[in-house]
Amino acid sequence: MAVHKQKLRMFYVYQILKQETDEEHILSAADIIHILISRYDIFADRRSIYSDIETLVEAGVDIITVKGNLHGYFMGSRLLEFPELMMMIDSVQVTPSISERRSRDLIDRLEKLTSKYKAKQLHQQVILMDRPKTQNETVLYAIDKLHAAIYRRKQVSFQYVEWTVRKEHRILNDGECFYVNPCALTWIAESYYLMGIPVGGRNMKFYRIDKMIHLQVEDTDRETVADGRINPTEEGKKFFGTSDGKVKDVTLRCDNCCAGSILDRFGTDIMIVPEDELHFHVTLPIAVSAPFYGWVASFGSKMTIAAPIKVREGYRTFLQEAAAPLEEEAEEENG
Numbered sequence: 638m639a640v641h642k643q644k645l646r647m648f649y650v651y652q653i654l655k656q657e658t659d660e661e662h663i664l665s666a667a668d669i670i671h672i673l674i675s676r677y678d679i680f681a682d683r684r685s686i687y688s689d690i691e692t693l694v695e696a697g698v699d700i701i702t703v704k705g706n707l708h709g710y711f712m713g714s715r716l717l718e719f720p721e722l723m724m725m726i727d728s729v730q731v732t733p734s735i736s737e738r739r740s741r742d743l744i745d746r747l748e749k750l751t752s753k754y755k756a757k758q759l760h761q762q763v764i765l766m767d768r769p770k771t772q773n774e775t776v777l778y779a780i781d782k783l784h785a786a787i788y789r790r791k792q793v794s795f796q797y798v799e800w801t802v803r804k805e806h807r808i809l810n811d812g813e814c815f816y817v818n819p820c821a822l823t824w825i826a827e828s829y830y831l832m833g834i835p836v837g838g839r840n841m842k843f844y845r846i847d848k849m850i851h852l853q854v855e856d857t858d859r860e861t862v863a864d865g866r867i868n869p870t871e872e873g874k875k876f877f878g879t880s881d882g883k884v885k886d887v888t889l890r891c892d893n894c895c896a897g898s899i900l901d902r903f904g905t906d907i908m909i910v911p912e913d914e915l916h917f918h919v920t921l922p923i924a925v926s927a928p929f930y931g932w933v934a935s936f937g938s939k940m941t942i943a944a945p946i947k948v949r950e951g952y953r954t955f956l957q958e959a960a961a962p963l964e965e966e967a968e969e970e971n972g
Contacts, residue, residue: 642679643679646689650686651698654712655712655752658710659711659751662754663703666710670682670683690710700712717750722755722759725747726744729743735777748760775850780822780846782853783819785854786854787820791819791858791859792858792859793817793833793853794815794816794853794855795849796810797850798848816855817833818833819831819833820872828847829846830845830846831843832872874922875921875922875923876926877928884924886922888919888945889918889941890916890917890918890940891916891917891919892939892940893915895940918943920944930955934956
């Protein structure tokens with residue numbers, strides 16, 4: 638048994654450096670020997686430790702040697718650095734598509750990618766916000782299946798559910814499965830969605846993954862309409878939320894202060910045409926829908942729809958219908 642443990646010595650030296658050291662916590666060869674003996678019952682001398690560390694460095698492990706009065710070693714770069722881990726943990730916390738149990742499990746595993754001291758610092762900053770979390774524990778498996786289907790160019794099928802006023806799930810489409818040509822997965826409003834084209838259709842639709850049940854990858858090849866000519870990133874820019882309105886070229890007339898929001902939303906490759914010192918217009922492919930109208934309305938008088946006429950009329954109707962309940966209430970109050 639002792640001989641077997643000695644063969645594992647280098648692995649344990651690596652584990653000790655990974656778990657016990659960082660730029661603020663340095664271990665000398667003597668410290669490493671002490672941990673090997675007390676924790677793993679493995680005996681070593683300084684020369685063995687020096688040799689093990691040299692071999693690990695040659696293998697590509699970033700071990701920093703500190704010279705001087707505090708001579709010792711610490712693990713340098715890691716798979717993920719502290720700010721990256723913090724960002725990933727923040728993302729896990731706010732993702733409704735990942736259940737609370739899964740969130741805690743993922744955070745625990747992410748913390749193991751740094752030293753125990755940094756992990757403690759991460760843990761102290763982790764607050765699982767009181768936010769809605771899915772009860773669907775199969776989301777991660779669904780994501781894996783969907784990635785496989787996209788890679789293999791296969792169709793998928795699933796049932797789709799929505800909440801009722803009784804806080805219960807109701808299966809849509811009379812329980813019949815949706816058959817979809819999967820194109821890509823995307824992130825919208827803190828949830829994962831499948832971007833796909835219904836079998837036999839031509840328009841992109843969005844399906845929230847945590848609302849899928851009984852997901853299956855079919856043996857049928859994906860239809861050619863979903864292959865080649867569709868760029869999921871560019872397609873995604875046309876849609877607001879998960880709307881699936883008809884895509885039209887829409888011209889927006891905007892105050893100059895809206896330029897940042899336009900570029901953030903649609904990218905910097907678009908053409909912005911100045912009208913005067915205060916205004917510009919831009920023409921974009923948009924899936925015209927209520928969420929799009931709502932987005933335009935959020936800018937108030939600083940943004941309006943210039944063309945086409947039917948979209949302008951649709952926006953006017955949207956605003957009138959949105960204001961109608963308030964006007965009725967005002968009439969009743971003034972009675």
